[in-house]
Structure formats: structure tokens, C-alpha cells
Amino acid sequence: MTTGAVDSTTSSSSGGPGSSSGSTTGSADSTSTTTAGETEGTSTGEEPNFADPRGYTLFAPLNSRFTYLMDADGMEIHSWESDVFPANAAYLLENGHLLRVGRILDSPVELVSGVGGAIQEYDWDGNLVWEYEHASATTIAHHDIERLPNGNVLAIAYEIHTVAEAIQAGRDPDDLDPAGLWADYLVEIDPMTDTIVWEWHVWDHMVQEFDPLVDNFDVVAARPERIDINWVRPGDAPRPDWTHINAVAYNADLDQIVLSPRTFSEIWIIDHSTTTAEAAGSVGGGAGQGGDLLYRWGNPATYQAGGEPERDLYFQHNPRWISAGKPGAGNLLIFDNGDPVLRPYSRVVEVETPVQPDGTYPLVGPIWGPVDPAWSYGDVGGFFASFISGADRLADGRTLVCSGPDGRLFEVTAGGKVPWDITLSSTMFRAERYEFEYPAWIGLTEDDLAPNGPLVIDVSP
Secondary structure (H helix, E strand, O other): OOOEEEOOOOOOOOOOOOOOOOOOOOOOOOOOOHHHOOOOOOOOOOOOOOOOOOOOEEEEEEOOEEEEEEEOOOOOEEEOOOHHHOEEEEOOOOOOOEEEEEEEOOOOOOOOOOOOOEEEOOOOOOEEEEEOOOOOOEEEEEEEEEEEEOOOEEEEEEEEEEHHHHHHOOOOOOOOEEEEEEEEEEEEEOOOEEEEEEEEEEEHHHEEEEOOOOOEEOHHHOOOOOOOOOOOOOOOOOOEEEHHHHEEEOOOOOOOOEEEEHOOOEEEEEOOOOOHHHOOOOOOOOOOOOOOOOOOOHHHHHHHOOHHHHHHOOOOOEEEEEEOOOOOOOEEEEEEEEOOOEEEEEOEEEEEEOOOOOOOOOOOOOOOOOOOOOOEEEOOOOOOOOOOOOEEOOOOOOOOEEEHHHHHEEEEOOOOOEEEEEOOOOOOOEEEEEEEOOHHOOOOOOOOOOOOOOOEEEEOO
């Protein structure tokens, strides 16, 4: 068995945004951290809670079949072994189960990173309790999933459209790869019956002004709720992987979904309260707009409403609503990867969306606001993750940041200080923090949550 170990840990507790002073480095087999101002918590349940008040971090190294739960000192608390590698997200459910996307063996599609095909649920003891495969010669699940309050699972998937279909939909033939065009869609799966109970497709919500004799013709700037089929990332050669949605998250209060189409450098919000039939059109649902985009933010050029000066996002990942009880609750938190030329550093941005009580997002002028994020953190010259990665707001106001390519996890305060910082020996899609009050710990024993020594990442085939 081949293993990779924790490489090093650095910690700083002073300075402004992006600054550091006084670091410590651990050996290849151990991790040391310095933390400051941790928040104590108390269990609200009747059973004892043996969890660490600092919480635990869950992550799935992309080069390992294992998913790990780690404490703030870099100690392994628990792990789950799967028969396949991740692709890419993993979550700890409130019942202590692990939910992950897996990369199936002999995948019919090998088009892009994040191709998976399998959704797997394991109990705390590592038993596979549910698996659902969504893959064919023309469709495959990928990147991310979301467990809904009703127990169903939202999954992102690709569907292939031929060159002829793409041209009929209004795509410029000069911007087509011979493999056609892959567009994303969502499926909602009922694990009790293994049936798809709801769908939403990018292909149902397009606009184009290239060819008046085919489908979807209209003025792009006049239809910001629609997706321009001829949007191509500037400087990009024709590629089948057109939308590349890399994340999905759900807001139960709004019954809405946020998506992250990386190649568009913006986020989209859609209505989940529709039926599948309404989701294919422009009428119905709580917001009355069917499956059209309710809101988009980050790159107005995609709907011909602005240019580089108005742009905020560059190839982002992991948009999510900040949950109730945490600073910034209701706002969106987004990992903004950056661009090697246009903005060669990454940021985490918090966006206060202009959502109204009826769930709509009024468009005042040509561009959806806000003009600027409510909060952001960036480390010019020292923090640049050009792909994958994510961020998670914590109850004490800090933000957990995952710089995925270099396996770095750190916490940043609202004022830009970095009191906790650890680097692991593996690339990871993102990391999730589960705090002391999370229900998964209730019923677990002190031994269940005892450290098992320094975390060592198993990278055996």
C-alpha cells in the first residue's frame, strides 16, 4: 500500500488581509497547528456530545478512494473507504452518513474533470447503504450533489447534443467541436424508489442572435434570464464542455438552487418550486418564471450587459448560501478562482443578493447587482488556486478556505487574519467544516471521536 502523509502546517495569528507572521512546520508524518480564540459550544440534545468544540473538517483527496474526517490538530478522526475515486464532492449527513460522488469504473464518458456517474452513501461504519448510477453513452453525473430536506438528492449531469442539434439550437458552427456540445442538467433522485422526480435542463433556456432561421432566436441583451448558446470563454478553442457547472447548492427558505457554470464565470439561481414541465419553460413556480434564470452575477458579458470593468468572478467554484445563525446568513459565499493573466490571485467573496420577499430578483438597469461584494478576502501574490477549491462560513464568523490544488486549508477572520492554516499532501476538490452542534455527533461515543494519530492519506489504487 502506498501512502501520502501530511506535508506541513503553518499558522499565523497577526497582520492584515493575506499577511502572516511566525509560522511552524511539521514533519512529513505529523501536523502541528496553532489556533486562537476557538468558540466553545454546548450540546442541545439529551445525549452527551463528545465532539471537539473546534469541530471537524471533511475532505476527499482526489488521488484517494478514502474520505477523511480531521480535527483542528491535523489528527484523523474517521475515514471511509470506497471502491472508486471521488468525482468530486463529499458531505457528512446529519445522521452520520457520508454522501459522495464517485467516478465509476469504465466510464462511458472521459470528457472533463469531475466526471463521476455514481452517487454513494455510506453509514458511519463504512457500509454502503445506497448507490445510484447515472451514466450512459450520452449522459453522466459529475462534480457535485445536494441532499434536500425531503431526503432526495440533487445531482449535476452532462447531456450530449450532436453538431446538428447544436446548430438547430443556434450555435455558430465555427465554435463547435466535432464531438458536439455538452450542456448541463439537474436531476432530483428519490433514494427510496431510485426514480428521478424532477429535472431542469440548460438546453431548455437558451437564446441566440446568430441565426434567425433556427431555434431560440432573440436579442441576447433583451433576454438576461436566458443562456446565450454562443457564449464562448474568450480565447477558448471550440470545446464540447460548454457550461461546466461545478457546484449545486439549495436554499430551503427560498426553494431555490444556485449553480456555478465555470466557463461563464458567473453564478445562476433557478427556481426549484416548479414541476418538471414548468422547469422546461418560462412560466410557473413560486417566482412565476418557470425554469428561466432568476438571477445571475459575476460576468455581465455573458448576457451582453457589460465588459471586463463590470466583471467580478473568474472561473468560480462552490457558491452556497450562508446558513441561518452564522454571520452573513442568507448571503452567497463564492470561491472566486481568478485568472493567470486578468487577475492572478484567488478571492472568497460574500454577495448580498437583491432577493425580494416573493423570491424574485429585480433587474435595475442592464446588470444585476450588487456592484461589489459585501465582503471579500484575497491574498495578492500568495493565494492563487486556479481550479477546484471552496469556502465555508463558520459560526464564529471565520471562513474556512480550501485552496484545492495545493491541499491547503485555512481559516480567515472577517478582518483578514489567518489564525489556522494547514497544508495536506493531496489535491482536494473542497473541504466541509462540521461544527460542535452538528447532529451527526449525537449518539457517537468518545472512542468514535478519539484522534487516531496524524492523518495519513492512503493513495493506493
